[in-house]
Amino acid sequence: MKKIIAISALSLLPLSNAMADQDIGCGLGSMLFAGQQGKVVKVLGATTNGISGNQTFGITFGTLGCNGNGTVTASTKVATFIDGNMEQLARDMSRGEGETLDTLAEVWGVQAQDKAAFNKLVQTQFTNVFTSENVTSQLVLENLNTLVASDAQLATYTLS
Amino acid sequence: MGFYSIMRGILFSSCLLFSCLAYSTTPTLEIAHHPYWLKLGHYNQPFLSMYESEVDSSEFFFSEVGKTDPHAELLATIAAFKSDDDNQAKCRFPARYNWLKEHFFTNWPALSCPEIETWQQLINPKGMTLVFPTAFMNDPSSMFGHTLLRIDAKDQTRSRELIAFAVNFAAEPDVTDNAALYALKGIIGQYPGKFTLMPYYRKVREYNDLESRDIWEYKLSLSEQEIQRVLLHLWEMQWATFDYFFVDENCSYQLLALLQLARDDLSLTAPFSSHAIPSDTVAALKQHGLLQPPRYRAASGTKLINYESQLTEQQVYLARLLRDGVALDELSLAPEQAVPVLEMAYEWLNYQYYDQGLARDAIAPRLTKLLHQRSQFHVVSPFKPAPKPRVSPDNGHGSSRVGVIFNDYEHTASRFGLTYRVAYHDLLDNPGGFIPGAQISFFDLEVNQGSNENLHLERLLLIDAMSLAPDNGLFNSWSWNVRAGFDRQPTQTKREGRLFLQGGYGKSFGDASHLQSYLLGSSVVQSGDLIDSVSFGLGSEAGVIWQVTDSQKLALSGQAFWLMNEPSVDYQLTFSAHWQIALAQNWGLRSSAIYQDWQRSEQQFKLQLFHYF
Numbered sequence: 001m002k003k004i005i006a007i008s009a010l011s012l013l014p015l016s017n018a019m020a021d022q023d024i025g026c027g028l029g030s031m032l033f034a035g036q037q038g039k040v041v042k043v044l045g046a047t048t049n050g051i052s053g054n055q056t057f058g059i060t061f062g063t064l065g066c067n068g069n070g071t072v073t074a075s076t077k078v079a080t081f082i083d084g085n086m087e088q089l090a091r092d093m094s095r096g097e098g099e100t101l102d103t104l105a106e107v108w109g110v111q112a113q114d115k116a117a118f119n120k121l122v123q124t125q126f127t128n129v130f131t132s133e134n135v136t137s138q139l140v141l142e143n144l145n146t147l148v149a150s151d152a153q154l155a156t157y158t159l160s
Numbered sequence: 161m162g163f164y165s166i167m168r169g170i171l172f173s174s175c176l177l178f179s180c181l182a183y184s185t186t187p188t189l190e191i192a193h194h195p196y197w198l199k200l201g202h203y204n205q206p207f208l209s210m211y212e213s214e215v216d217s218s219e220f221f222f223s224e225v226g227k228t229d230p231h232a233e234l235l236a237t238i239a240a241f242k243s244d245d246d247n248q249a250k251c252r253f254p255a256r257y258n259w260l261k262e263h264f265f266t267n268w269p270a271l272s273c274p275e276i277e278t279w280q281q282l283i284n285p286k287g288m289t290l291v292f293p294t295a296f297m298n299d300p301s302s303m304f305g306h307t308l309l310r311i312d313a314k315d316q317t318r319s320r321e322l323i324a325f326a327v328n329f330a331a332e333p334d335v336t337d338n339a340a341l342y343a344l345k346g347i348i349g350q351y352p353g354k355f356t357l358m359p360y361y362r363k364v365r366e367y368n369d370l371e372s373r374d375i376w377e378y379k380l381s382l383s384e385q386e387i388q389r390v391l392l393h394l395w396e397m398q399w400a401t402f403d404y405f406f407v408d409e410n411c412s413y414q415l416l417a418l419l420q421l422a423r424d425d426l427s428l429t430a431p432f433s434s435h436a437i438p439s440d441t442v443a444a445l446k447q448h449g450l451l452q453p454p455r456y457r458a459a460s461g462t463k464l465i466n467y468e469s470q471l472t473e474q475q476v477y478l479a480r481l482l483r484d485g486v487a488l489d490e491l492s493l494a495p496e497q498a499v500p501v502l503e504m505a506y507e508w509l510n511y512q513y514y515d516q517g518l519a520r521d522a523i524a525p526r527l528t529k530l531l532h533q534r535s536q537f538h539v540v541s542p543f544k545p546a547p548k549p550r551v552s553p554d555n556g557h558g559s560s561r562v563g564v565i566f567n568d569y570e571h572t573a574s575r576f577g578l579t580y581r582v583a584y585h586d587l588l589d590n591p592g593g594f595i596p597g598a599q600i601s602f603f604d605l606e607v608n609q610g611s612n613e614n615l616h617l618e619r620l621l622l623i624d625a626m627s628l629a630p631d632n633g634l635f636n637s638w639s640w641n642v643r644a645g646f647d648r649q650p651t652q653t654k655r656e657g658r659l660f661l662q663g664g665y666g667k668s669f670g671d672a673s674h675l676q677s678y679l680l681g682s683s684v685v686q687s688g689d690l691i692d693s694v695s696f697g698l699g700s701e702a703g704v705i706w707q708v709t710d711s712q713k714l715a716l717s718g719q720a721f722w723l724m725n726e727p728s729v730d731y732q733l734t735f736s737a738h739w740q741i742a743l744a745q746n747w748g749l750r751s752s753a754i755y756q757d758w759q760r761s762e763q764q765f766k767l768q769l770f771h772y773f
Contacts, residue, residue: 081323085361088369091506094531095541102319103361126535133524 074109075141075159081107082144083137090130096123110157117153186264188238192231196424200256200393202400202417203230204429214417216352219399222249241268251276252399255392255421276395283325285387287312290378290415290451291326291360292442292553293367295595304584304600305438305553306367307412309419310360310377311391322361327394329355329414352401353414355394364457370514372461376553378442379452386422393421412441419445437583439593442554451554458546461635464511466546467504468634476633479504483512485526488533495537503541506530508634515635549593550710556593558746558772559583567608567618570763572655577608577618579768587626587705588713588750589772590742596707597628597672604645617657621645628668628678628705639668639678641701646688649732650762658688664701677704684721697721697732711742733757746772 082089085100092098096119110118122129122144129143141159149158191197198204201221202214213220213227220226222240226233237256240249250257251273261268289310309327316324331351345351367373382390402414413436416428428444429436445451458466468476478491482505488498506527513523565577582603585594601624608618622645629637643662648655664680684697703717714737721732733756740750752766 077323081359081361084359085322085365087510088365090528090531094506094535095503096535096538097540099319100322100361103322106317106320107323120538123535123538127532130528130531133528 077107078104078159079137079141082141086137086140089140093122093126093129096120108157108159110154114154114157117151118148118157121147121151121154188234189231191260191264192234195427196259196421197234198230199417199420199427200259200396201226201230201233214402215400216403217399217401220396238265247272253396255389255396258389258392276392279395280388280391283311283391284313284315285311285391286314286316286384288380288382288387288390288419290380290442290445291363292376292378292438292454293363293371293373294376294553295373295598304559305373307415307438307441308363309415311387312379322359322364324360325357326360326363327355327357327415327418328363329353329411329418353403353411354401355397355414355418357394367459368457369460372459372511372515374459374462374549375457377455377457378445378554379455380419380445380450381452382419382422382450390419390422394418410436412436412438416441416444419450437559439553439556440559443558446554454552454554456548456552460507460511460514462546464507464634467500467507467543470543471500471504475501475504479508482530483509495539496542499534499537499539500542502530502534502537503543506534511635551592553593555745557585557590557742557748559585561589561770561772563768563770565606565608566767568765569655571650571760572762575608575610577606579604579606579770581605586624587628588715588738588740589770590711590740590745590748591673591707591713592710592742592745597630597668597676599624599626599641601625617646619645619647621647628672628676630670630672630676631667632669632671637668638665639680640665641680641682649758650756651759655762656689658686660684660686660688666700672705673707675704675706678702682719682721693725695726696724698724699732713740714738729759731757748772 081104085104088098088100089104092101101119101122102115105115105118108118125147128147129140131139131143135143145159148154198211203211204214205211211228211230213230215221215227218224218227221233222236223229223232226236237249237253238260241257241260244250250271254271254273254276257268257271261271289312291308291310292305293308294305308329310321311325311327313320313324331353364375368375397418413429413432416432416436420426420428426448428441428448431444432440442451471479475497478493478501481491482488482501488502491498491501493501509523509527509530512518513520513527560583561579561581563579565579566574567577568574581601584600584602586599586601587597601621604619604621604624606617606619607615610616621643624641624643624645626639626641628639629635631637631639641662641664644660646657646659648657662682662684664682666678666680668676668678670676679702680700682699682701684699685694686697687694699719699721701717701719703715706714708714716737717735719732719734723730723732734754736752736754738750738752740748742748748770750766750768750770752764752768754764754766756762756764
């Protein structure tokens with residue numbers, strides 16, 4: 001089951017050419033929306049607590065980039081965060097509030113005075129962000145970015 | 161050559177050694193046995209003057225005998241640093257380098273490792289937090305919980321916590337192994353343990369959301385400089401793998417081994433030569449004054465219980481309808497009515513999806529629909545967050561227990577006895593800081609003084625585990641128990657011993673933090689002096705547990721077995737009533753009345769004074 005996750009995460013290839021960065025994913029798989037059945041970690045960790053469910057993390061993970069040599073771009077950070085938090089983001093966005101949504105705004109770089117507008121936008125447009133249960137994290141990011149770009153107050157935060 | 165010339169030769173060559181390898185005036189032998197050098201190499205001392213590093217990978221040592229010889233490793237390290245034109249050795253072991261430079265080789269050049277500097281800048285450390293996910297609500301496998309560290313960045317706020325880095329120590333399984341092999345190898349330490357760094361949200365998702373485990377976060381009282389030392393050593397851990405054993409050298413032990421690098425004189429692993437249970441390591445850090453008051457992250461199951469507690473029965477009923485796929489339009493609710501019900505329905509279905517492993521094809525569209533409907537109402541969530549439990553794990557009782565016992569029997573003379581339990585918690589122990597309704601006792605021993613002044617074994621339970629997750633409408637949980645060991649039963653002449661293995665499966669009802677009942681179908685296999693061969697019993701076990709106050713628990717329990725192949729008797733009964741008062745965090749007084757009926761009946765009164773440590 002774990003191998004399937006790794007493959008599905010790797011298949012989350014760059015968002016668009018402009019946002020291309022091979023660092024995206026790093027083997028992070030979202031549980032619900034990536035098309036997996038539940039209890040993945042639980043099944044894997046069924047007997048030996050503390051067994052890592054994923055072998056791709058090292059001491060330098062996420063700091064030197066997955067290939068160990070570069071910095072991590074802003075859009076990669078956003079993409080990686082969305083990919084690792086799909087389910088909680090969906091829940092928070094549907095309510096227009098929550099810790100994971102707050103963190104997304106932080107990672108996105110949204111300033112304090114614009115956070116309320118950001119939260120409101122994602123809630124009102126929720127069905128256009130999480131369009132279906134099969135939406136990929138890549139598509140969620142694209143949808144969000146399109147919304148941000150077309151919003152008068154938030155357009156400056158458009159990721160390129 | 162005479163003795164003196166040999167001695168002079170040795171002295172001369174060792175002086176040469178010192179002068180060519182080091183400018184330090186401290187003899188290398190002394191440095192090699194400095195506690196900090198031993199901590200850097202993860203050495204412990206199984207026997208006097210014998211050292212062995214817990215690290216099992218050769219890449220971690222410069223010397224071929226480095227695993228068992230801290231002095232040889234020191235000399236090889238110094239030699240490597242001295243002939244290190246490209247800085248490779250220094251940048252692999254920056255904590256060793258900095259410590260040696262700071263204390264003994266002050267004229268060494270400053271460390272210059274661009275890769276480490278980039279790494280440090282990105283982590284941007286200011287603080288460190290010990291993260292303690294507690295056990296699963298109803299899963300024996302998690303048993304004692306887990307511990308990991310979070311590195312808190314300088315620009316961290318509450319809403320940036322999720323993207324902080326987590327330091328985890330875990331075994332790295334071979335992905336090609338099947339489930340059974342995986343379990344076996346994990347238990348016997350066949351997978352190498354390694355430190356890894358990952359975003360903290362990944363661990364929150366894993367423990368809080370998927371496995372429904374509450375998380376406690378203890379900020380550590382360490383300075384920025386101390387944290388830098390820990391991180392430099394973490395960098396060195398890239399070349400270290402450990403044999404991972406479940407109980408010894410486990411995650412909690414390794415985190416302590418890492419954290420004690422913060423200060424020269426900090427020794428955290430010393431008390432844990434045999435086992436390190438996460439809650440004990442929390443206690444050890446507390447003893448050293450390193451823990452600040454904890455924060456709490458409620459698990460998905462805890463949140464669900466919290467939601468339900470804020471709803472009326474009618475609302476829960478409506479949420480159940482939505483959860484089961486009834487359309488929102490059919491319920492014709494006003495917005496302020498719809499929001500709590502929709503949120504509850506989503507959490508409920510989502511919990512079931514993971515807990516019961518439901519098919520994604522059926523559930524995911526329903527979950528998405530519930531969220532789509534929720535997003536139509538632009539009002540804030542009406543739910544208050546789950547309250548923090550009154551007692552945090554650091555204030556729970558110690559995991560080992562000793563006690564003195566007075567036993568008064570109907571047919572046999574009264575006896576004094578002693579009891580000792582290696583670990584961890586039973587349903588009558590002070591519940592603060594532990595998962596309600598879950599019991600795991602390992603190696604629970606009772607010896608009594610017999611009439612002829614000899615000690616005799618009254619009871620030795622290798623394991624006595626019980627998980628009573630209530631089935632209460634929210635959760636469709638099952639309860640179970642397993643018990644194995646030696647105890648004594650009344651016969652016509654005396655109390656005779658038996659070896660037994662007993663297991664039960666069933667349901668429990670109520671609230672594990674207040675009043676709970678359970679009924680388990682049970683079976684037993686037993687053998688011993690009072691039985692000709694092996695005897696099998698089928699029956700049931702039932703009971704009621706009532707937490708009267710924070711410090712008092714009452715329990716009634718009964719077991720009845722029909723014995724299938726026993727010629728002399730055909731049934732076996734045990735009834736007991738227990739009352740435990742928690743006198744203090746680590747003191748308890750338990751009185752019990754027990755009725756046993758096998759080859760004859762016997763009543764027993766038992767008084768036990770426990771100390772937990």
